[in-house]
Amino acid sequence: MTDVLTGAGIGQGVALGPVLRMADPLPEPSDAPSSRGAEEEKARVAQAVQTVAADLRDRAGKVSGTAADVLEAQSMMAEDSTLADDVAQRIDGGKTAERAVFEGFAVFRDMLVSLGGYMGERATDLDDVAQRVIAALEGRPAPGVPESDTPYVLVARDLAPADTALLDLTKVLGLVTQEGGPTSHTAILAREKAIVAVVGVAGAQDLTDGTEVVLDAAAGAVTVAPSADQRADAERRIDERRAALSGGLEPGALADGSAIPLLANLGSADGTQKALEAGAEGVGLFRTEFLFLDQRMAPTVEQQREQYIRLLQAFPGKKVVVRVLDAGADKPLEFLNDAHEDNPALGLRGLRALRASEDILREQLTALAEADAQTEADLWVMAPMVATVEETRYFVRLATEYGLKTVGVMVEVPSAALLADRVLEEAAFASIGTNDLTQYTLAADRLLGSVAGFQDPWHPAVLRLIGEVGAAGAARSKPVGICGEAAADPLLAVVLVGLGATTLSMSPAALADVRLSLKRYTLDQARSLAEIALAADGAADAREAVRAAASRFTSPA
Numbered sequence: 001m002t003d004v005l006t007g008a009g010i011g012q013g014v015a016l017g018p019v020l021r022m023a024d025p026l027p028e029p030s031d032a033p034s035s036r037g038a039e040e041e042k043a044r045v046a047q048a049v050q051t052v053a054a055d056l057r058d059r060a061g062k063v064s065g066t067a068a069d070v071l072e073a074q075s076m077m078a079e080d081s082t083l084a085d086d087v088a089q090r091i092d093g094g095k096t097a098e099r100a101v102f103e104g105f106a107v108f109r110d111m112l113v114s115l116g117g118y119m120g121e122r123a124t125d126l127d128d129v130a131q132r133v134i135a136a137l138e139g140r141p142a143p144g145v146p147e148s149d150t151p152y153v154l155v156a157r158d159l160a161p162a163d164t165a166l167l168d169l170t171k172v173l174g175l176v177t178q179e180g181g182p183t184s185h186t187a188i189l190a191r192e193k194a195i196v197a198v199v200g201v202a203g204a205q206d207l208t209d210g211t212e213v214v215l216d217a218a219a220g221a222v223t224v225a226p227s228a229d230q231r232a233d234a235e236r237r238i239d240e241r242r243a244a245l246s247g248g249l250e251p252g253a254l255a256d257g258s259a260i261p262l263l264a265n266l267g268s269a270d271g272t273q274k275a276l277e278a279g280a281e282g283v284g285l286f287r288t289e290f291l292f293l294d295q296r297m298a299p300t301v302e303q304q305r306e307q308y309i310r311l312l313q314a315f316p317g318k319k320v321v322v323r324v325l326d327a328g329a330d331k332p333l334e335f336l337n338d339a340h341e342d343n344p345a346l347g348l349r350g351l352r353a354l355r356a357s358e359d360i361l362r363e364q365l366t367a368l369a370e371a372d373a374q375t376e377a378d379l380w381v382m383a384p385m386v387a388t389v390e391e392t393r394y395f396v397r398l399a400t401e402y403g404l405k406t407v408g409v410m411v412e413v414p415s416a417a418l419l420a421d422r423v424l425e426e427a428a429f430a431s432i433g434t435n436d437l438t439q440y441t442l443a444a445d446r447l448l449g450s451v452a453g454f455q456d457p458w459h460p461a462v463l464r465l466i467g468e469v470g471a472a473g474a475a476r477s478k479p480v481g482i483c484g485e486a487a488a489d490p491l492l493a494v495v496l497v498g499l500g501a502t503t504l505s506m507s508p509a510a511l512a513d514v515r516l517s518l519k520r521y522t523l524d525q526a527r528s529l530a531e532i533a534l535a536a537d538g539a540a541d542a543r544e545a546v547r548a549a550a551s552r553f554t555s556p557a
Helices: 038-060 066-077 080-090 097-115 119-138 161-165 184-193 227-246 270-278 301-315 349-357 357-372 389-399 412-417 421-424 434-441 450-454 460-476 491-500 508-518 523-536 539-550
Strands: 002-006 009-012 014-021 154-157 172-177 197-199 212-216 221-224 261-265 281-287 317-322 376-383 406-411 430-432 480-482 503-506
Touching: 009 184, 014 172, 014 227, 038 066, 038 080, 038 097, 038 119, 066 119, 080 097, 097 119, 097 154, 097 389, 119 161, 161 184, 161 317, 161 357, 172 184, 172 212, 172 434, 184 197, 184 508, 197 227, 197 317, 212 227, 221 480, 227 412, 227 421, 261 270, 261 430, 281 503, 301 317, 301 539, 349 389, 357 376, 357 389, 376 389, 406 412, 406 421, 412 421, 421 460, 430 460, 434 460, 450 503, 460 480, 460 523, 460 539, 491 508, 491 523, 491 539
Parallel strands: 014 154, 154 172, 172 197, 261 281, 261 503, 281 317, 317 376, 376 406, 406 430, 430 480, 480 503
Antiparallel strands: 002 221, 009 197, 014 212, 212 221
């Protein structure tokens, strides 16, 4: 009998091919005392770090978007002065260069994990940097993606950003990882590069090189050693999907013609061309953090305005939703708030941090208003981490003071969803961040592997909150967008529309699959699927019930 392994699928793609496993991480270096002098060991570390940082910067120069940002951040991690001081102290205590790097990086890794949120997300990146430095010290090749002359399905425990960024898409048919979830870095980068992937697959470690597998991202399934019929079915579906996705870049719409604009999530103005090429009808989430992170001082109004103008000029006449700085606590900025907090996910972050340093918020609103006056895009501005009606009122009043015309809020906290009717009395629109909304609804850190099973936006509790916002928006004729990763799940996207979402925003690479999925269902069918999902007891039940019901609908694609 054919084995089927399950995990979280990314997108709707299907892949068929032989397994090629990624090598396991390097073993832990010996703790035996150094036989070299301390200065020699320090010189070895300095050379290895320089080599690794240069390689990461070189890789960053060959890619763009999220991948480039992550690789640049990794190169800075490698050369971090605090880490260097820690490693040097360990070498002075008699450690080898390899052991000092292993121990020093491990301490910082644990610190990042304890912070959670954005900083916790950096822990995997730091592990990869440590492995690369140790490999350079030992004269070994850096752990990474294997080379092959023929196409293959890559199987790994997890994938470092440096590896994901440079995958050869002419060879990698699909990706299976043992760890990670739908919002992990691996999943986000796989979605951005349109790689067929199933992540968080229990049993992936038992797959052996050469074994043929079928990846079905829509079903979150990996079929091991498929039968002839299963192979033929996979090949047919691959051909059908390729033909369907070549059908053009028309606006997002349901089968009955109901318009559902499909927008792009962007992390910097550099991603505008890819978004337009993918058929984005505008921008549903522009993250302004890239201007602020890794800076010792806040960027000036002039520096910010220049970047906002670049963004807005790429979308004349189209909606562009900009989120003001979402930082503080788990994304510490020394000019905003870098105080230690025991539970930063529930701390001074988002709008709370900006209110505590209102001059930074006022400068950002000034830059946005000036950029808006010089361009022809339809600029919308929203605040992150809004929990109360009073916070909504504060932000709307302040942004309006600067002449910004369309001012809204992100709904990421259950309290804002439950009071959506009152929030939308004040705000012009709401945009739901499903990643954080899921985290706070189910009390599960979205970056903590031990509770990854709870981090699923298909959970009926999360969907019910989304429905509350959708209903409030409909009652007040206010738009309700989705800008979290849930919008990039093609079937869940239909459910979200059924719950009242009027726009969907996602990584540009996910737009084609979602566009194709929406065309299969009418609005009435989307609402029926939403009711089915809400009636389930858990995320897995909701997903399976909706899949079963969706297969019975026969709307033309």
